[in-house]
Amino acid sequence: MPSYLSREELKKKRDQYLVPSVKHLYSEPPHFVRGEKQFLYDEKGKQYLDMFAGIVTVSVGHCHPKVLERTIEQVKTLQHTSTSFMTQPMVELAEKLAEITPGNLSKSFITNSGTEANEAAIKLARLATGRHEVIALEHSYHGESHLTSTLTANHHYRPNIMPASGIVFAANAYCYRCPFQKHPTSCNLECAKDVERVIQTQTSGQPAVMIAEPIQGVGGAITPPDGYFQEVKKILEKYGVLFIADEVQTGFGRTGKHMFGISNWDVQPDFITMAKGLGNGFPIGAFITTPEIADKNQKVQINTFGGNPVSAATASAVIDVIREEKIMENARVVGDYLMEGLKDLQKKYPIMADVRGKGLMVGVELAQADKTPMTTEAAKVVEFAKDNGVILGKGGLWASTIRIKPPMIVTKGDIDTTLQTLQKALESVSKVAVS
Ligand SMILES: Cc1ncc(COP(=O)(O)O)c(C=O)c1O
Numbered sequence: 001m002p003s004y005l006s007r008e009e010l011k012k013k014r015d016q017y018l019v020p021s022v023k024h025l026y027s028e029p030p031h032f033v034r035g036e037k038q039f040l041y042d043e044k045g046k047q048y049l050d051m052f053a054g055i056v057t058v059s060v061g062h063c064h065p066k067v068l069e070r071t072i073e074q075v076k077t078l079q080h081t082s083t084s085f086m087t088q089p090m091v092e093l094a095e096k097l098a099e100i101t102p103g104n105l106s107k108s109f110i111t112n113s114g115t116e117a118n119e120a121a122i123k124l125a126r127l128a129t130g131r132h133e134v135i136a137l138e139h140s141y142h143g144e145s146h147l148t149s150t151l152t153a154n155h156h157y158r159p160n161i162m163p164a165s166g167i168v169f170a171a172n173a174y175c176y177r178c179p180f181q182k183h184p185t186s187c188n189l190e191c192a193k194d195v196e197r198v199i200q201t202q203t204s205g206q207p208a209v210m211i212a213e214p215i216q217g218v219g220g221a222i223t224p225p226d227g228y229f230q231e232v233k234k235i236l237e238k239y240g241v242l243f244i245a246d247e248v249q250t251g252f253g254r255t256g257k258h259m260f261g262i263s264n265w266d267v268q269p270d271f272i273t274m275a276k277g278l279g280n281g282f283p284i285g286a287f288i289t290t291p292e293i294a295d296k297n298q299k300v301q302i303n304t305f306g307g308n309p310v311s312a313a314t315a316s317a318v319i320d321v322i323r324e325e326k327i328m329e330n331a332r333v334v335g336d337y338l339m340e341g342l343k344d345l346q347k348k349y350p351i352m353a354d355v356r357g358k359g360l361m362v363g364v365e366l367a368q369a370d371k372t373p374m375t376t377e378a379a380k381v382v383e384f385a386k387d388n389g390v391i392l393g394k395g396g397l398w399a400s401t402i403r404i405k406p407p408m409i410v411t412k413g414d415i416d417t418t419l420q421t422l423q424k425a426l427e428s429v430s431k432v433a434v435s
Contacts, residue, residue: 035062059277090307110307114248114275115143125209141218173224192231214261217249220396221363229265253328256359373398
């Protein structure tokens, strides 16, 4: 076994050599040295059940052998040429993306990350429409660049510098904290209608494009009600606005019933952007659009590493594994089991104020009876779970939502372990919260 720095030594060096904005999820972060299937191992060999998948990225399990085989074969054969030269893995990947995405989305641009995919999609949407303004949703997360961090409606990620121009925000479909104080059974989808209000009052009336996550990921698994995106799409069509579904988290079967999350609302987007789960941990992103839109940009577009043979071959192998090993079906069955277990637990622990999501994209928002977010308690829950061998995520505007988004190969047994650990964690924080 290779020798590793102790957790403490590594933390000291990390603080010395990395910028402070690279923050870890925990106050006491473990030092992970190995991953296999749905498990991670620290430098002392302790096993952790990974229920967060490296921020919703390890879609088919850590170091999946069939994926690794393709990666290693490609690394040994040809690593790089750049997009200026023709290679087979990039074209094969683009063909697979056309097969698995809905409607007539068939032309891809391959990048290294979700940020780049969103950047490139918005650039093309602006070129294709000859318009500039972009609509996004409150509580969104779309990336780290100047443009995409301006599209991110969460102050924790928005730098205090001149924002990119032409960005406006509509209310999000956050039923637990409805921006219009309505109830889902009688709201008449007021949040969807807000898109029209924003177009009329905050834009020229001719925005280029709207970008939205089908389920907001970093925002805390905020899941719009049935009918929401259909209503939004009607409004966008009325004003000639294109629609980008940012599927960086919701893609590749994670929501259980469809390869891409937006299909849960039976809406056809003009672009899908993707990353994370596509590479199972390998850096890759992409957008896919229609030939009509793609043809509107005939200039040269280079991405030095985008679609490099190793990432492209790896991503193709990930898609093959998702299809061959019925990973999406597992996300549905195990995700339903998780949801049932959480709803049961919710009856005992009222601080589980809202349990939401689809498939294996699930959030549990902790709040007091008056909806005050329980940020400290959420931090304690994830720290407790980690100390007890289960990795959970955390997010939302107030960092008060526990995020459960594991590799999509987890079993019902793993869900039982997660629920038991969560129960113990809630037990310990509920006592403190009540007293
Ligand atoms: C919905 C969404 N879009 C875009 C991004 C940015 O992707 P990346 O970190 O690969 O640049 C993320 C990252 O968390 C995301 O969750």
